[in-house]
Amino acid sequence: MGRAAHQAAAPVRRASAAHAAGPHGCAREPGAVSGPDLASYDHIIVACSFGKDSLACTLHLLECGVPPERIEWWHHLVDDEADVFDWPHVTDYGRHLADALGVKLYFSARQGGIVREMLREDAPTAPVWFDTPEGRVTMGGHGPRNTRRRFPQVSANLSVRWCSPYAKIMVADTALRNQARFHHARTLFVTGERAAESANRARYAAFEPHRSDLRDGRARRHVDHYRPVHGWSEAEVWECLRRHGVIAPLPYRLGFGRLSCLTCIFMSANQAATLRYMDGQRFAGLCAWERAFGCTIRRDRDLWALADTGEAFAPVLARPDLVRRALSRRWRGPVLCAPSHWQMPAGAFGENAGPV
Template sequence: MNTIQPTSDRFDDQVIIPSMKNSILNSQMDLFGGQENLIALEPAMPGVYFDAPEIDLDYDIAIVCMSGGKDSFAALKYLLDRGFPPSKIELWHHLVDGNEGSTLMDWAFIDDYCVKLSKAIGIPLYFSWLKHGFEGEMLKNSSKSHEHIVETPDGLIELPRNGVKVGTRLKFPQQAASLQTRWCSSALKIDVGRRGITSQDRFVGKRVLFITGERREESGNRAKYNQLEPHAGDTLRKSKNPRKPRHIDAWRPVLHLREEEVWQILADWELVPPVPYRLGWNRSSCATCVFNSDRIWATIGEYLPDRLEAISEYERQFGTAISRKGLTVAERAKLVKPIEIDDKEALLQATSKEYTLPIFLPNGEKWKMPAGAFGTESSGAN
C-alpha cells in the first residue's frame, strides 16, 4: 500500500443519521447545556442532511458523475470501499464541449480517458451533453438553447427543449458563485444530469443514488452544501401520488474530506494521478476554465498557445474579458511566469485526443504525488 503522510487526523466526528434513542439525545443535551446549544440531529427538511459521511446504501442503482478529476475518483472509491456492488454502478460523464466538433474548453484527452477508465474497472460509462456544447451555448444570439443528448443502455436519445426562451449570451460565463452568472456548470452539467434522470423510465420505481465529488474544503460556497438530499429528479418527496415515482438521493460522499485524504484514496487505489495534476494544475476542471489564475493562463500560453489564442479571439469578438478586472487572458498571461512543466509525458498527452497513458500504476511502480497537489493556483470553479 502506498502511504501519504497525513497532515491532520482523519475526520473524527461523524454525524449519526438520526435514529438515535431518546437516552442518547438527552445525554447530549446535558453535555452541551440544553436544547438551544445542541446541533439539530433531525434534518430541517425530509431527507436533507448537512453531514452524512456514512449512509444506508440500500439503492438499486448508483450513478457516479465522473469528471476524470481526483474528487470524482475518490467518490467512486469511497462507494466501492463501503461494499456497494460494482454491478449496480454506472459512470456518467458530461461532455463540456459537446460531441459536434468543438474543442474550446475541455482537455483533449478527457473523454477517451473516461472510456479507458470504464473499461479498466469494468463499470459502464454513459455520455451526456448539451448539443454543440459550451461554444454553442456561448454563441446563442436571439435564439434558443440546443437539445440535450443522453446516452442510455439502449442508445442515444435527443431531448427537445420546448420550454426554453429565446435569448442571447455572446460572452463567457463570469467568475461567480451564482449559476446564472457562471452558467457553464448549470447549462452543461446540472441540467443535463437532471434530464438524464427524468428522461429514462428505467429509474421509475427504483431507489437511485446520484453521486458527485464536491468538497467543503474547496470554497466557502461548497462548505455550505448538504451532504445528502433529494435530487432534483426525485418525485416521491414532491408529490403524494407521482405519475412516475422515483426515489433519487443526491450524495456527496467526499464532501467532508481534506485534500490529503483524497490523495491517499488515489494512492491506495494505485490510480495514476490524472494528467492536469501532473502538469501543475490543482484542479481537473476544463483546461481553459474561466476560473483559471493568471499563472495558469501563462502556462497555457507557454505550452498550449493555440488554446489561449482561441479564448483570446472570443474575448476580442465579444469586447468583454473573462476577468472582472477587464484584463484579457493574453494580458494576464504576461503578468507572471508560467509553471515549469517537467513531466513531458503528461504534456504530450495534453495535446492528444486519444488517451495512451496507464490508468493504474504498472506493476512495481511507486505512486508519486503530482506537481499540482496542494497547489494554490485557481484552475476550477469554487
C-alpha cells in the same frame, strides 16, 4: 485497451477495491461514520469528471462494498464535439479508466457544448443528449430565441456562471427526469464537492434529496444526492487514489491543482500563462472571442494581461511529452499502478483555481 491489459498493469485492483479499509466508514459497516444504506438503491450514479474528487467518491463506494458493475459514471462532455474548453485527452482517458475499474460509463452533453451556447445569437438553447442502456436520447431545444455572445462570468452565481448549469447540471437533471428506469426506483446520485474547496461548497449538505427527486409523485422517482467526500481533506482524497493505485490524471501531473476545463473561466494567472505556453492557438482563440464580444472573462483585465502576470507551471516546461499526451484526443499509457509505485502529482496541494 481491454480490461485484461489494465489488470496486468495493476494486479492489486480488485483486492483493494473489495478489502482496503478507508478512513471513512460506510453506513453498512459496524461503527459507520455516516452515509446512506448503499444496498438499498437500485441505481448508483457518480457524476464523474475523472478528477480526483469524483474518482475518490467512486473508490469510496467500492470500499463500502458496492460492486463496480453497479456503479454508473455519468460524464458530461462540456465541448460535445468541439475542442475548446475540455482537455482533449480526458474523454478517452475516462473510457480507459472506466474499463479498468469495471464501472459503466455514460456520456451526455448539451449539443455543441459550451461554445454553441456562448455563441448563441437569436436562437434557442441547444438540445441535450444523453446515453442510456438502450441508446442515445436527444431532448429539448425548443426554448425562446435570444442571444448570449459572452463568456460565462467568474462568479458563484450560476445564472451568470452559466457553463456549469448549461453543460453539466441541467444535462444530468434532464437525463434523470427522462428515463423510465428511474421511476418506482431508488437512485443515489453522487458528486464530489468538498467543503474545503470553498465557503460556497462548505454549505452543501452531504446527503439530501436531489433536485430531480419525485418520491411522492406518481412516478415515485426517489433520487438522493450524496456527497461522500464532502468532509474529506485533499490529503485524504490523494491517499484514497493511492490505495487503489489510480495514477493521478495528467493535468495534476502537469501542475494543475484541479481537473476542471483546460480553459476554465476561473483560471489563475499561472494557469493562463501555462495555457498560452502549451497551447497558444487555443489561448489566442479565447482572446479573439473576448475582443469580439467586447466583454472579457474577468472584469478587471483580459486574458492576455492575466497571463502576463503569471508563470507557466514547471512540469509543463520540463515535460513536453506529457503535454503532447494531454493535448491528444487519444489516451496512451496506463491508468492504474501498484500502490507501492504510486506518486503524488506535482499539482497536489497547489493552486486550486476552479469552480467555487
